[in-house]
Amino acid sequence: MRIDLISVPIYYGADRAGVELGPQTLLDNGLVSILSGSHQLLSSTIIEVERDATKEAPANLKYLRPIVNANDQLREVVYNSLSNGNMPLTLGGDHSLALGTLAGALKNSEDTLLIWVDAHTDINTHLSTPSGNIHGMPVAAALNFGHPLLTGLFTNFLRPENILYVGVRSIDEGERDLINKLGIQMMGVDDFDISRIHSFLDAKPSVPVHCDFDIDSLDASLVPGTSTPVDGGFTVDQAHSILELLRDSGRVTSLDFVEFNPSVDKSGQTLSTALGLLTTYFSK
Numbered sequence: 001m002r003i004d005l006i007s008v009p010i011y012y013g014a015d016r017a018g019v020e021l022g023p024q025t026l027l028d029n030g031l032v033s034i035l036s037g038s039h040q041l042l043s044s045t046i047i048e049v050e051r052d053a054t055k056e057a058p059a060n061l062k063y064l065r066p067i068v069n070a071n072d073q074l075r076e077v078v079y080n081s082l083s084n085g086n087m088p089l090t091l092g093g094d095h096s097l098a099l100g101t102l103a104g105a106l107k108n109s110e111d112t113l114l115i116w117v118d119a120h121t122d123i124n125t126h127l128s129t130p131s132g133n134i135h136g137m138p139v140a141a142a143l144n145f146g147h148p149l150l151t152g153l154f155t156n157f158l159r160p161e162n163i164l165y166v167g168v169r170s171i172d173e174g175e176r177d178l179i180n181k182l183g184i185q186m187m188g189v190d191d192f193d194i195s196r197i198h199s200f201l202d203a204k205p206s207v208p209v210h211c212d213f214d215i216d217s218l219d220a221s222l223v224p225g226t227s228t229p230v231d232g233g234f235t236v237d238q239a240h241s242i243l244e245l246l247r248d249s250g251r252v253t254s255l256d257f258v259e260f261n262p263s264v265d266k267s268g269q270t271l272s273t274a275l276g277l278l279t280t281y282f283s284k
């Protein structure tokens with residue numbers, strides 16, 4: 001693969017500092033050699049994120065403006081990478097960056113499939129959010145639900161039937177209503193069945209696939225270094241199997257790796273797990 005590496009040092013979507021250090025920490029600990037062992041690393045871009053932004057009103061859309069500005073740039077970087085036939089690998093930072101990566105992937109192809117591996121479904125709007133944190137809103141915005149400044153990042157919208165949630169287990173009431181209304185396919189950890197990922201991909205064999213991998217899909221006890229850990233998650237082995245399947249499918253055209261927060265990690269545990277997962281994905 002020809003990889004365009006994109007770093008998004010943003011924490012505004014989580015409203016908890018530290019996660020913006022994720023990309024540089026992965027780079028400082030050998031990510032470039034992991035990526036360039038079997039692949040060609042073509043470029044490395046850092047998305048500009050406004051520093052020391054204040055939490056402006058409204059309270060249900062914290063840091064709206066700097067998040068929109070960063071994702072406006074990110075959409076174009078991802079779109080350009082895909083239209084050059086490369087693979088954009090986007091490192092977070094919090095999950096608000098999926099606004100830009102999904103907008104870029106959908107601009108490239110409106111029939112993009114989304115595999116969302118996460119404890120959370122991130123399908124809140126400013127009207128349903130309990131926290132006001134925008135990292136819980138990217139999937140809704142990609143479906144054209146939510147605040148116009150977020151949906152306005154998109155030129156094409158995601159089709160609900162093109163989404164598969166994997167590992168989700170922390171779902172707000174408003175999110176569950178929207179998921180049910182739209183009939184989005186989902187599985188948690190207890191009902192995890194890897195063959196459902198195969199059948200989801202096989203149903204549309206010739207369209208691009210965007211994958212979002214949130215480190216909090218793993219069990220809270222295994223990944224202290226993340227902003228919103230959730231119990232009952234995947235084991236490290238399960239996470240490796242999911243990434244192996246996705247790698248071996250040869251179908252993933254763009255990948256996000258998000259929510260690693262080095263500032264709350266314990267003895268580098270989450271760092272080494274994250275590097276191990278990326279090594280698995282990029283080892284062939």
Ligand SMILES: [Mn+2]
Pocket residue numbers: 095118119120214216217228259
């Ligand atoms: Mn999450």
